[in-house]
Amino acid sequence: MNKEKEKENAALAAVAFIEDHMVVGLGTGSTAYYAITAIAERVKKGLQIKAVPTSEQTATLALSLGIPLTDINAVDVIDITIDGADEFTKEKYMIKGGGGALLREKIVAAKTKREFIIADASKLVDHLGKFKLPIEVIPFARGYVMEELRKLQLKAAVRPFITDEGNNIIDVTYGKIEDPIALSAQLNEIIGVVTHGLFINLAFNILMGEGDQVKVFS
Numbered sequence: 001m002n003k004e005k006e007k008e009n010a011a012l013a014a015v016a017f018i019e020d021h022m023v024v025g026l027g028t029g030s031t032a033y034y035a036i037t038a039i040a041e042r043v044k045k046g047l048q049i050k051a052v053p054t055s056e057q058t059a060t061l062a063l064s065l066g067i068p069l070t071d072i073n074a075v076d077v078i079d080i081t082i083d084g085a086d087e088f089t090k091e092k093y094m095i096k097g098g099g100g101a102l103l104r105e106k107i108v109a110a111k112t113k114r115e116f117i118i119a120d121a122s123k124l125v126d127h128l129g130k131f132k133l134p135i136e137v138i139p140f141a142r143g144y145v146m147e148e149l150r151k152l153q154l155k156a157a158v159r160p161f162i163t164d165e166g167n168n169i170i171d172v173t174y175g176k177i178e179d180p181i182a183l184s185a186q187l188n189e190i191i192g193v194v195t196h197g198l199f200i201n202l203a204f205n206i207l208m209g210e211g212d213q214v215k216v217f218s
């Protein structure tokens with residue numbers, strides 16, 4: 001079974017949870033794309049939802065497909081969000097932000113009752129860290145944060161990319177993250193860090209396409 005079919009199967013399984021009048025968070029990336037197009041098909045057939053996009057890229061896509069959007073600050077809660085991940089463990093720890101949308105993705109996830117993460121089977125890992133960890137920093141703090149990471153003897157590189165919030169991203173090579181919870185707290189302490197790509201206790205279910213099945217991590 002190819003990776004694209006696994007992504008699509010996971011996306012379709014998640015989209016089935018959406019009901020009329022829900023507020024739906026729309027993720028960013030190539031896996032979320034399958035969910036967004038499937039949601040658009042249901043909207044065309046009469047599904048009534050309001051959607052909150054996690055990036056400008058997703059907002060543009062959703063609008064082009066006729067999905068009605070709303071402002072995140074105009075809703076109290078998001079019922080369901082469907083988003084991708086760069087890596088995840090069976091404990092539902094994740095690295096996100098490969099596409100640079102981590103800040104809005106994390107805010108949307110925090111405001112969501114049921115966050116469905118969709119992925120193909122290649123994203124499941126025993127330990128996080130093979131994927132470089134994105135850290136979003138305000139531009140003024142870029143040099144300072146790079147220096148702090150150097151002091152920790154970490155390999156870090158500024159990504160040639162500006163986020164939707166006008167910030168920079170530093171990608172850090174860890175190899176293996178032994179304790180994601182401790183690392184998350186440590187990174188949050190660095191002045192100038194807006195957020196990082198470790199998502200802990202934010203996924204409700206992870207739906208992973210594997211062959212022609214969809215495996216659920218809950």
Ligand SMILES: O=C(CO)[C@H](O)[C@H](O)COP(=O)(O)O
Pocket residue numbers: 027028029030031032083084085086095096097098099100101102105
């Ligand atoms: O966090 C993300 C974007 O910021 C994406 O969810 C993540 O990069 C996965 O993308 P893809 O589905 O294309 O592999």
